[in-house]
Amino acid sequence: MSRRSEVLLWGAQRISAMVLAVCVIVHLMTMIYAVRSGLSGSEILGRTQGNIGWFAFYAVFIAAVSVHAPIGLRTILAETFNWRGRGADVFAAVVGLSLAMWGLRAVMAVFGGSPA
Amino acid sequence: METLQVRIWRGKENGGFQEFDVPRQESQTVLDVVTYVQRKCDPTLSYRFACRVGVCGSCAMTVNGVSRWTCRTHVSKVAEDNKVEIAPLRNLPVVKDLVTDMSEFFDKWARARGSFQGSTTRKDGFAQVSPESKERKRVDAGIECIGCGVCYSACDVVTWNKDYLGPAALNRAWTLVNDVRDTGRAERLAAVAGDAGCLACHTHLNCTERCPKGLSPTAGIAGLKRAVLAATLSGEI
């Protein structure tokens, strides 16, 4: 991979990390609030269904994690398993795309879409 | 007299530890111990030292598993149950006993463009650099490196990626990036970017933890990361 791509990947992981820091804080607070009286399907969907704000929040969350996680995974593959080069890059990209698609499906589910 | 049980690495990579008994003395350093063994027990023991006072950076070894300068490491600080294990620096090929081949360590300083590039001649006047300027303060924070190789030996990223330039070379590059007289900035930033450069650092702080001069190569490497990202985004490199 070119030097420029390596630098941009590093930057993308840091910028996604900044977005994730905010998302995770909100996520943790929501979780702590939501488990107070036990989780229920109607309570969760009551919060998320048809709510554009939550939909946008989780969409951004999914996008950021789909950038952040595969870059970290790629580093682990290189350093711990000595797997470098195109094969590892493609593998990490596939993991990222899968997370994004699978995650968006979950967001659609709680927003109130129909099964894709 | 109290004796110290010393295990010293003998041979090359596939060598082993040999045990010696060394009389314990007050204010004894690890280098004193090695010198005693070489003079009194086995003259074939190979090791490196020069100044004995923490200036030259040639006597670094692995003492009880930790990279240290041996001339200024007191036995009292590192001995466990009156035992000391002395081995060559890590991450470098072993030539013999406690001597490593440091070529790659210094070659990487060159690869990180660790030499000053100026634009003036002897006919020009002195450059004026305020000691209070941000750049000069950053240079001050990293300039006292003695090139002992302790940080390189302590760094896991070097172990994981043989091409990684390492803390000392990157620290050097950072001091030059902040040298307002230097004209090689773009080439240097390009040289330290990428897979084997500053971006590979994981902030383990092994180098910062072990540097005998109390420097923080991690801090310099972090500075390079920011500079490299900014230079890439602006198209400078």
Add this chain to the structure above:
Amino acid sequence: MKNDYRARNHPAYWAFIVHRVSGLLLTFFLPLHFWALGQAFHGAAGLDRFLEWTHNPLVKFAETGLVLLLAAHMAGGVRLLLIEFLDWREWQKTLLAVAAGVSLVVVLAFLLNLV
């Protein structure tokens, strides 16, 4: 020759291990999490069928572990960002303790509300 645990036995290295392990485990957990949320395609009843399973004490224990992983990865990550993007200052050494403290507070807050 390579270093052994003795060279790595200091707080910043432990923090690295926590960050790497938590990041990896969270990545593995995400597909499961997304699958569980996908049960909402079958309405609130679909989610409730899954949530019933989570009343198991063992699952609650694992959930708390996940909260700890997430909090630790987030707090440790913010520490790394502050070290990488700000000029070095002595106080950055104390960030480690702050990150550990934040993780602990989050987990305790979660546990107190869970049980």
